[in-house]
Amino acid sequence: MESMNPSQLPTNYLDQIAPQAPKHSFLINKTRIIIFFGLIAVILVIILAVVAGAITTGKKEPWERLDARLAATSEVVTSSENKIKNSQLRSTNSNLKISLTNTRRDLAAPLLIANIDVKKESKSVLLSESSVAMIARLEDARLNAKYDSTYAREMSYQLSNLLTLLKQLYASSSNPSNKTFLQTTYDNLVPVQKSLAEFSASNE
Secondary structure, three states, rough: OOOOOOOOOOOOHHHHHOOOOOOHHHHHHHHHHHHHHHHHHHHHHHHHHHHHHHHHHHHHHHHHHHHHHHHHHHHHHHHHHHOOOOOHHHHHHHHHHHHHHHHHHHHHHHHHHHHOOOOHHHOOEEEEEOOOHHHHHHHHHHHOHHHHHHHHHHHHHHHHHHHHHHHHHHHHOOOOOHHHHHHHHHHHHHHHHHHHHHHHHHOO
């Protein structure tokens, strides 16, 4: 058998004997592209869902806080009915109870618009608006014969916070009926808050 003379080797001999790199099929590349863009789409959907949830929560939270604050205030007002000695303050308390009852009734419509179920309100909101601490302070005041002045001071402060929340909700609301409700509630509570503040100041 004749040996092959190096001069007789074809010019692409080394290319012929070199291991050939595996060729990726078009189908594999296409699948990878689909998976890549699919993952991006899933990530975008998750981000949008989180943002939308945060926006929804941000819109609901003030209304939940209003409902919880009204409930806590009503609880204090009711528990104080038989403990207030001053007739003027007792009358103010009775008027406030009526106003809060009507407000909580009328609040049902705005809560429905905001898609809020009062039975599923945020536990953190309910805890932060709880009346437990205020009632405890009032009980200490009763034991020290300072119930009326303490009640006037505590309730004046509570209503001041409530009025601030009403203004914030009014500024952020675009629903005409909600704005009417908020304005009416604000106008009804301002005189009561002022009366309590004046009573507190005169009994310091």
